Amino acid sequence: MKPLNFRKLFTASWIYIPKAADSSSDLAYVTTEEELLKWETAWDTNQVSKTRIFQTALLNSKDIHIIAKYQNTQIVAGFIAYISSDAVGLSNVFNHTGQENIFHQARSFATQKFPGMPIVGYESGQNLNIARKADITILGRLSVWQEQ
Secondary structure, eight states: OGGGTEEEEEEEEEEEEOOOOOOOTTEEEOOSHHHHHHHHHHHTTTOOOSSOOSOGGGGGOTTEEEEEEEETTEEEEEEEEEEOSSOEEEEEEEEOSSSSOHHHHHHHHHHHHSTTOOEEEEEOHHHHHHHHTTTOEEEEEEEEEEEO
16 A cells, blocks of 8 residues: 555554443433544543544434443543434543443443344454453454555
């Protein structure tokens, strides 16, 4: 891809997340622009991006569910669930509590909200190690490239 003027952004692993019936009652939908900004700030703790990535229009999609876990008034964990005709995709998973595996709650949310749909996603680095502890299955490797 480099000869075609692309640079590798990151590598990761495709994952399959088995269904579960655990409770995910302490999760909340992100529904307002203010909540979305708080969610994005919690997700991007290193402030890698200088511009907004998650636009308010996402809140109007019936197929995109931005989910937050609160401690008091602070967002401490979250994920995005995207429903397609074939599967539920989980992405942008994060957890700052250090107390539990957010993949368990994300899996429970997707199982309850979209029964019968396979749950998939991709992860890398520390999040992949955390996902492994939630009994996910690694399907294969992927690379994400960006045109320079």
